[in-house]
Amino acid sequence: MELNIDLLSRICKAPGAPGYEGPIRQLVLDELASLADEVKVDNLGNVIALKKGQNTPEHKKVMVAAHMDEIGFIVTHVDDAGFVRFHTLGGFDPKTLTAQRVIVHGKQDLVGVMGSKPIHVMSQEERNKLPKTTDYFIDLGLPKEEVEKYIRVGDPITRERDLIEVGECVNGKSIDNRVSVFVLIEALRALKNPPYDVYAVFTVQEEVGIRGANVAAHQIDPDFGLGLDTTIAFDVPGAPAHERVTQLGKGAAIKIMDASTICDPRMVDFLQTTAEKSNISWQPEILTAGGTDTAGVQRMGKRGAIAGAISIPTRHLHQVIEMAHKKDIADCIDLLQSALHTFDKYNWAHS
Template sequence: MSFNTELLKKICEAPGAPGFENAIRNLVIEEIKDHVDSYSVDNMGNVIAVKKGKTDKKVMVAAHMDEIGFIVSHIDDKGFIRFQTLGGFDPKTFTAQRVIIHGKEDVMGVMSSKPIHIMSPEERNKVAKKEDYFIDLGMSKEDVEKLVSIGDPITRERELIEMGNCVNCKSIDNRVSVFILVEALKKIKSPAHDVYAVFSVQEEVGLRGAEVAAHSINPDFGIALDTTIAYDLPGAQPHEYVTELGKGTAIKILDAMTICDQRMVRFLRKTANEAKIPWQNEILVAGGTDTAGLQRKGKNGSISGAISIPTRHLHQVIEMADKDDINGSTDLLVAALEKIGEYDWSWK
């Protein structure tokens, strides 16, 4: 199957920290507007695209647009920037990274901390903290303040590259799912029910956009799209893997915020098997996704589950996913949306 690397590159590299999803939102709208029956942007900033089906039952599919990022919190007397995080970070990943501050114009900066050459032995051995880091723009305070203000968003700088059969970039989480949902909207021919494709905001800070969208849409069914951990790395024991790269799309059973509806799990497995799509189970003991919002925030709740994309090195700028896993995830979503009306959803 062909793979649109150019589109994924555009989607991954577009900025969109939580609450500041403007650029990625505009890109999504441009890609989907000719492939849906209607679309709108709600008060939260979610893009809600509708593709009419054979019945008026509602299937909400969510892929969050936001990426982990930062926000400017202080500019010191020498022009160095202090920041707060937007989303979950391991501070040691800040070392030697470039970032982009989206102020009056985009400004490149570098993350830095105290040089190791002048650290005490105790400092060299301590666990890194966010407070140890600052952003250097190479400018005086006066020049910085011409371009940057308190409250400006900051995103990480890293381009998408191909490595073997994999793609590697910042923000594969969750731009790969945005890519999958865009591609699915282009490919799906005859959805069983009305499809509400939601490109949600502010997932990385608490599933906020998806919860509002689910409350508004009140779906009968929910399918979340997100990355999951592929911990198939040196030192990992098989029971710790969660998923493995290249072994197929993942069907979520549970995470820390959701026990997926057993009927949706069975349906996705059956659909994958019938379409000969490789798949693997996902049990994630920590973390959560928009699945929780889909399942619980509609007026009636929904029959919900998730298609997850195995990804190595999550929440770093070197996130890695396999093209075959991505294509399989797209194929499973399309097949599920076309066959969801044929399944017996009664409790057994």
């Protein structure tokens, strides 16, 4: 499959910190215009696109969730010299903030840089300490009076980085989880006459607690649920085999469990069987820390859902150099649309 790298690049670049997903939401809405039978935005900001299924007697519902938000920051203070202090929205390893550009989204977007105390004037004790997010500030290169013309407390901040192709991979910021937004859009493009109603949900505020998926699942009350998200590929020098979780280039990851979800064994088997029947490369995923929208999809409907997840293996997560293999992305698109076409062919009875 030839990937639409231009679309993936635009999806990754669009701003959308948790709670401030407006720009990426509009891009998603534009792409969905001809791909779904119904599209709506709920009160929290989730985009819910319905692709109607055939008139099967069961009239089952499938919910697929991919979160739109990216880790980011929020302005908390502008000091007398014009430097911006911030609070994180989502999880950061503080050392990854060093030497990065950011965009503060106020009345006008302003590009700034993450600054901290220069190593040249650090004490030996300071040099040996791990950095904290509070060690950093944002330098916009402007005095306070100019900054305050455009920026105020509460404005969101995102990271500045383009998507590029590196070898057989794509590399950039916010591949977590914009690659899943891309996968869901492309699977919808390929989806023709699914047996059951498919609710493609582009969720908000996942990075701060799976909030959008919880609300959407409560509305939809799905029979079946799939989360789409990235997962760790720790296939790098020095990584022991048992800690790798997944590897780039080995295919779509089929989640067995993470810290927030034990996937339904029926869904795991269904996805694995579907991949094998369709000659799609896949690998198992057990992630002992972290969670995804799968948890909300599984538990927040009235009856619960038979739920699992398809994950895109990704190196360097929650950095601006996240890396995913193009073949794995294509495998995830193929697996998702194959599964959505064949939900009615599997025996879902409890064993």
